[in-house]
Amino acid sequence: MIGAASALLLLTHGRIAGISGIAGRLVQPPERDRAWWFAFLGGLVLAGVVSAAIAPAAIGTPARSPLMVVVAGLLVGFGTRLGSGCTSGHGVCGLSRWSARSLVAVATFMTTGMITAMIVGRVS
Amino acid sequence: MRAANPGTRRRTASIALAGIAGALFGVGLVVSGMTRPTRVIGFLDPLGLWDPALAFVMAGAALVYAVAFRTIRRHREQPWFDAQFHVPARRDIDSRLVIGAAIFGVGWGLGGLCPGPGIVAGAAGSTSAIAFVVAMLVGMYAHRRIAARPRSPSQS
Secondary structure, three states: OHHHHHHHHHHHHOEOOOHHHHHHHHHOOOOOOOHHHHHHHHHHHHHHHHHHHHOHHHHOOOOOOHHHHHHHHHHHHHHHHHOOOOHHHHHHHHHHOOOHHHHHHHHHHHHHHHHHHHHHHHHO | OOOHHHHHHHHHHHHHHHHHHHHHHHHHHHHHOOOOHHHHHHHHOOOOOOOOHHHHHHHHHHHHHHHHHHHHHHHOOOOOOOOOOEOOOOOOOOHHHHHHHHHHHHHHHHHOOOHHHHHHHHHOOOHHHHHHHHHHHHHHHHHHHHOOOOOOHHHO
């Protein structure tokens, strides 16, 4: 489903379904080509709203304290912009295109993600 | 370029399909368990109760996209609603890429959310995910102010 959705965005709009890049536009000066962007983001939000209505358990519960979640958000925001992508852009779209940059990025964030999860899992 | 009437219909179709892509993407994240921080952390922490299922989610999505990407690029000069494909062309591996990915990984392992699932879970009403997304946007804004210097001016 994620792969098909990303492919649909490529076929219709020629865009990479990289969520960090798409979310990042929210804090950038508006670009000219806004309609697809706004619609895609709206689709994501709609998916969340509908899921909450029909299958609230599927959304899950927080795994960490609010402070840790906020710190995590700051790191994810800064890191994805500096590294030009996240799980979707580098992970799904980048690896499929055999992008060497994405391969390096995925190997890096999987490694630091696992190390962090292991450490936090032991101390908390 | 095009007559006004078919133009507006085309524009409606263009927006609708982007919305469908977003909704499908979001539902895919929910169905696969990516919006559940406990599951993501369970996947990232092999020392705990390791749950490797999410690796198959990502591999599956990448496989579907790999086939689709090749097919689309082979058969089409341009996407349906744009004059060109906007596919990254960079090949250089620089310190920003590695450091950025490393920082992102730490945040992912810490909170169990990455950007897409954060937005979807936030829209579903999870206050934790909303806090995550707000912090993420602050982080993105901070990057724009601090680290975005040598970007091409056309990026705007």
